[in-house]
Amino acid sequence: MSIHAVIFDLDGVIVSTDELHYQAWRKLADGLSIPFSREDNERLRGVSRMESLEIVLEKWQGAPFTSDEKLAMAETKNSVYRESLANLTSADILPGVLETLHSLKQHGVRTAIGSSSKNAAAILTAIGLSDHFDAVADGTHISKSKPDPEVFLLAAGLLGAEPAHCLVVEDADAGVEAAVRAGMPVLAVGSARSHPGATLGARDLASISIDEMLFMTPVS
Numbered sequence: 001m002s003i004h005a006v007i008f009d010l011d012g013v014i015v016s017t018d019e020l021h022y023q024a025w026r027k028l029a030d031g032l033s034i035p036f037s038r039e040d041n042e043r044l045r046g047v048s049r050m051e052s053l054e055i056v057l058e059k060w061q062g063a064p065f066t067s068d069e070k071l072a073m074a075e076t077k078n079s080v081y082r083e084s085l086a087n088l089t090s091a092d093i094l095p096g097v098l099e100t101l102h103s104l105k106q107h108g109v110r111t112a113i114g115s116s117s118k119n120a121a122a123i124l125t126a127i128g129l130s131d132h133f134d135a136v137a138d139g140t141h142i143s144k145s146k147p148d149p150e151v152f153l154l155a156a157g158l159l160g161a162e163p164a165h166c167l168v169v170e171d172a173d174a175g176v177e178a179a180v181r182a183g184m185p186v187l188a189v190g191s192a193r194s195h196p197g198a199t200l201g202a203r204d205l206a207s208i209s210i211d212e213m214l215f216m217t218p219v220s
Contacts, residue, residue: 003185003214005161006104007152010115010138012045012171012190013205015092015127017085024081025056028073034059042191046172048116048145049074082119088126096206101132103210110134112155114168116145135159146174149182156182167213169205185216 011017022041029036036056044052053074057065065073104111112135113120120138124130135158137151144150156166168179171190176197179186185199187208193201199216202208 002165003109003167003216004165005110005112005156005159006167006169006213007112007114007137007155007159007184008133008169009046009171009175010113010117010120010123012094013169014094014097014113014129015088015123016094017081017088017123018045020081020084020088024077024084025052027080028077029056032060045191046116046146046170046174046178048139049078049118051145053077078119082122085119085122085126088123090128093127093129095204096208100205100210100213101129107210107214109214110159110161112137112159114151114155115139116142116151146172147177147181149178152179152182152184156184167199167216187213 008014021044022038025041025044026036034056043055050070053070101111111133113124113133115138117123118139120136121130135155137155137158139145141154142150152168153163156163163183166184167187168184169187169189170176170179171188171192173192173195176186176188176192176195180197186197187200187202188195188198189202189204192198193203200208200212
């Protein structure tokens with residue numbers, strides 16, 4: 001069976017915003033005198049903003065924060081992050097992305113973004129790819145973040161494709177797990193490429209051929 005649609009995670013697959021997220025979370029953590037390292041930041045990959053905040057606050061030693069205070073913190077972090085998005089350009093698109101999207105279009109394969117980020121539209125606009133996908137499912141459309149499969153199942157529905165015929169491209173363990181739970185084969189790239197649940201693994205999209213992506217055997 002061949003692949004009829006490809007669903008891409010955004011951060012770490014299409015564009016790298018890891019440093020921007022790190023700097024925004026680091027600014028929030030510094031303001032609370034909470035230690036926050038790049039290793040800590042790795043734990044936030046692929047999870048929602050509020051879940052990320054809970055991870056950041058694990059080292060907080062003071063009185064518990066209220067829900068309203070946490071919401072305000074998350075919004076403060078997001079404001080800093082969104083301001084930094086103004087510096088993104090097409091030069092920040094990761095290797096192999098444009099070539100892959102072009103080849104998929106030539107093969108008649110539909111594409112979507114499946115991201116937990118609520119900033120997907122702003123990021124795609126900044127890097128000039130807002131018109132390159134047939135559908136976008138992101139954090140503004142879902143109630144459950146990865147590893148829940150909701151975002152990928154929504155993307156598949158928007159594309160009109162059966163889950164078993166949708167290839168997910170992910171760079172985070174939580175995303176790979178979400179795709180597996182959705183019943184979709186997974187191309188894991190970057191730090192997730194050795195994940196045991198991945199169908200294929202590659203350093204990035206420049207390191208794998210279209211034939212490898214499209215003519216694998218989907219999960220049963």
